Amino acid sequence: MEDRPKAVVIGAGIGGLTSAALMAQSGRVDVSVYERMSFAGGRFTQHDHDGYQIPTGAVHMIPHGKKGPFADLILGKQSKGGLDLGRHGVDFLPTTKFACRIKDGKLYRANSVYGILPWFTARDALNLPGLLMKGAKRPWGDETEDGRAWLSRRFSDEFIDFLDAFSNFAISLRFDQMPASTVVRMLQNSFWSDRPHVPKGGCKGVIDGLRADLRENGARVKLSHEVTEILPGDAEESTKDNRFCIGVRRRGRDEGVWVGADSIIHNGGHPNLFEALSNDFEVADGIKEQVRDTQAVGGIGFAFALDDEIPHRGSGVTMLPGLERVGGYVIPTFSDPSLAPEGKHLMITHQYVPDPTVKSEISKGREDLYEAIPWLSDHAEEICVHSYHRNWPCNRAPQGAELPSDIGVDGIRLVGDGIKGHGWMMVEGIASNVPDAVSSVSEL
Numbered sequence: 001m002e003d004r005p006k007a008v009v010i011g012a013g014i015g016g017l018t019s020a021a022l023m024a025q026s027g028r029v030d031v032s033v034y035e036r037m038s039f040a041g042g043r044f045t046q047h048d049h050d051g052y053q054i055p056t057g058a059v060h061m062i063p064h065g066k067k068g069p070f071a072d073l074i075l076g077k078q079s080k081g082g083l084d085l086g087r088h089g090v091d092f093l094p095t096t097k098f099a100c101r102i103k104d105g106k107l108y109r110a111n112s113v114y115g116i117l118p119w120f121t122a123r124d125a126l127n128l129p130g131l132l133m134k135g136a137k138r139p140w141g142d143e144t145e146d147g148r149a150w151l152s153r154r155f156s157d158e159f160i161d162f163l164d165a166f167s168n169f170a171i172s173l174r175f176d177q178m179p180a181s182t183v184v185r186m187l188q189n190s191f192w193s194d195r196p197h198v199p200k201g202g203c204k205g206v207i208d209g210l211r212a213d214l215r216e217n218g219a220r221v222k223l224s225h226e227v228t229e230i231l232p233g234d235a236e237e238s239t240k241d242n243r244f245c246i247g248v249r250r251r252g253r254d255e256g257v258w259v260g261a262d263s264i265i266h267n268g269g270h271p272n273l274f275e276a277l278s279n280d281f282e283v284a285d286g287i288k289e290q291v292r293d294t295q296a297v298g299g300i301g302f303a304f305a306l307d308d309e310i311p312h313r314g315s316g317v318t319m320l321p322g323l324e325r326v327g328g329y330v331i332p333t334f335s336d337p338s339l340a341p342e343g344k345h346l347m348i349t350h351q352y353v354p355d356p357t358v359k360s361e362i363s364k365g366r367e368d369l370y371e372a373i374p375w376l377s378d379h380a381e382e383i384c385v386h387s388y389h390r391n392w393p394c395n396r397a398p399q400g401a402e403l404p405s406d407i408g409v410d411g412i413r414l415v416g417d418g419i420k421g422h423g424w425m426m427v428e429g430i431a432s433n434v435p436d437a438v439s440s441v442s443e444l
Contacts (some may be wrong), residue, residue, distance in 0.1 A: 013042030015415035016261030051341035065194030097316030125332025147183025182400035186421025298389035
């Protein structure tokens, strides 16, 4: 067993942990995970606050339920490329509705994709099949048209605003900030999928299942350890038989150690990989320029404690179309009551950030919420506000950036929210890329 190739995973976010679990389950490699934070899960976990399970970034939602790439990876059978984490108690619980919206203070709820159509014009219903059948599995060629411009020729402003609110809530972007093919494919994946689901026990329920599986298969997860350098294996005597020599340092200490690796899965974004990667490795100028020109996406999320007298009874994702900042909210405790104290509920909102003045954006988002949700002031207490920006963004690359997992260095692949599969959003996008990344380094 000591002769097995060594795989190092940098970053214990959902992309890093699922990659590590796939490799560890194979039994063919010796797997170690290094995470610079003091906890595993990245933006897909939670912290307890007086019984309220506050997520670190995700909103306790699996966008495509049990029919998307994330469910295939997390719950799928090992014989079909899944991790089968149901063995460790991982499960997804359906939301009570497919989707909701609040318009003019009134709540509308739909049980399926077809249930939203009566809210809009006959033209929208007639043109929806054309949207769903449009060829968009790959990015279109020279895309000079943005998503909103493409949709505006086919659908009413009210229908587009509703979908745009969901985009804001889910990926911190508006349709006019993405290529048309990205928007079309993202909507297709959403309409063809299952209703959203809530992970049992919240995001951390999935992380706990992954940690248990990694322990079961002998993989090591080292928290509060940061990677400082990635050199060729022959740079140090102790790693001369490996392809890579990796500098690892426990946070807060000046001195580190050298770790040998034959393959690397990087879950920390292209800029952080490039900063650690020595000049001995050649990365094409085109890839460097693409990464340099790509701006990470920030966002703001509010968490509210709600009493049990709220008039909105359900966990469906609720869009708030027409607002300047906030895209929508969820109340996941109607699917999993354990995410809040008994008799209470947890509400999570999300908004994109059009201006880097984060404090001002938080105030404007709060105004949006209290204006749009009539009952909020009477039934809610604000627990906390999360802002995501700089080196801790919502997404290390915006939807549609199409950054490559392969940067041209044999043995290194990237995973995570900077490298989502075309048209797949949130954790679905992360999961869509993981199997290919792991397969690529495993074949080398």
